[in-house]
Amino acid sequence: MTGPLTPTPVDEFVQRYPAGPKVSAGLSITKEEIEKVFNFFDENNDGLISKDDLRHFMEKLGFETTDEEINSMVTSVDINGDGSVDFMEFANLYEALVTEQVMQGKDLYEEEDLREAFNVFDTDDDGFISPQELQAVLIKLGMQEGASLDNCINMIKNVDDDV
CATH class of the missing domain: 1.10.238 (Recoverin; domain 1)
Structure with a gap:
């Protein structure tokens, strides 16, 4: 018999937001949707959004970003200071954006x-x-x-x- 399974970052997100955070239009986001967005950025599927992952995504959109801009974007979300964004840091960013939009009624x-x-x-x-x-x-x-x-x-x- 094995011990209890360690929850994945996605499971932890779902536990924190069982019904999914609500946005002002009355829509909710599901575990699968937030994971899909995270995985879209995490092209090499290592569970992290690296500076290279972010730079590549911005290039696909046609944005030329400097190293300083990429560093600033990652640093603003990178809570543990490892130089990349893990799922929980990504989920925290989402929570902050939704909370700001819904609770304060501010434009995102x-x-x-x-x-x-x-x-x-x-x-x-x-x-x-x-x-x-x-x-x-x-x-x-x-x-x-x-x-x-x-x-x-x-x-x-x-x-x-x-x-």
Whole structure:
């Protein structure tokens, strides 16, 4: 007979947030979703988001980042000081962002940051993100969701209030 299983960082996250943290729109995030986001950054599947992982992700999005910027991003989240971001540090960042947004009613990002992120997708600068533009970015990021244009059309329909 073996002893009790040691909980994984994902299990610890779920124990801390059994129903999933709520965002202002009434949506919740599941264990699988937060793990999927973490794993997307952790390309080599070593359980850590390294500076190289983060730099590679930013390059995929078309951002040129300096070593200083990458160091600053990681250092701001790296609680244990090991130079990388583990799952619990990532979950803590998520908790802080959601708590700030929901409890204080503050915008998660400044308008300038949102505009910059929007512009990554709006490649023709027409003020709209088309399914084709979404697909191009998802493919650039290596995400399977971008393989199907119909999938991208449905993603936009799910968030577009004008449809």
